[in-house]
Amino acid sequence: NGMQERGYDLAFAERIFEQICGFGEYGFPESHSASFAVLAYCSAWLKYYYPAEFYTALLNSQPMGFYSPSQLVQDARRHGVEVLPICVNHSYYQHHLIQRPNGRLGVQLGFRLVKGFNEESATRLVERRPKTGYHSIQEVKQILRSRRDIEVLASANAFQILSGNRYNARWAAMDSLSDLPLFHHIEEPSVGYQAQPSEYESLIEDYASTGLSLNRHP
Structure with missing residues (x-):
């Protein structure tokens, strides 16, 4: 209902919701992504130098x-x-x-x-x-x-x-x-x-x- 209250039609809202559910099957939380990015950057730096x-x-x-x-x-x-x-x-x-x-x-x-x-x-x-x-x-x-x-x-x-x-x-x-x-x-x-x-x-x-x-x- 939140999206409809903000002017989005039901079909669009349901499509967005399905996409979010799909991402939830494999997506990482932001904190995990950030920590992994730091690890990847440090590893790349060590590997190069x-x-x-x-x-x-x-x-x-x-x-x-x-x-x-x-x-x-x-x-x-x-x-x-x-x-x-x-x-x-x-x-x-x-x-x-x-x-x-x-x-x-x-x-x-x-x-x-x-x-x-x-x-x-x-x-x-x-x-x-x-x-x-x-x-x-x-x-x-x-x-x-x-x-x-x-x-x-x-x-x-x-x-x-x-x-x-x-x-x-x-x-x-x-x-x-x-x-x-x-x-x-x-x-x-x-x-x-x-x-x-x-x-x-x-x-x-x-x-x-x-x-x-x-x-x-x-």
Whole structure:
């Protein structure tokens, strides 16, 4: 009746009322809209001026329920942020910033991405890591003492700096002779695994072990 009292006909009033009801099915209250606008503005500012810090913080805040680590990493790279793979000699449990040769900051992915590798094992690996880094997978095996930990790190290609690829890492991980105390200090030449993973196999294993890939995406 209010609209009719102000000179609007009934058909127009009912149409406006239906539109308001429809908006009420998805519309947000003004207070929510305002707070979301502030959040969006602050996020955009941080992303533009501090992109590496922005993406590192988001990756360390997972799980968020919105964007997956894979989406965040892809977006970071599209915006010129260098993202470095998980590495037994350079990663910590959390993702962290790293200075690159060009003077810009990059993102070093952390062990938290590796499925099946817990924070306790990651902390032990980092705390006992030599200043010059690990020099062999056998050295890492003496620290972790868990075949499962070694296997998941190999699958995540975290040993690439030592073995070249995950196939070689798995081959080295299967060497049980050096695990025995009597043979611990014996050094023998490594034969290595001759087969190389294809680009497709690497992509599949990356996603299976960490949920993302830094290799070329189809």
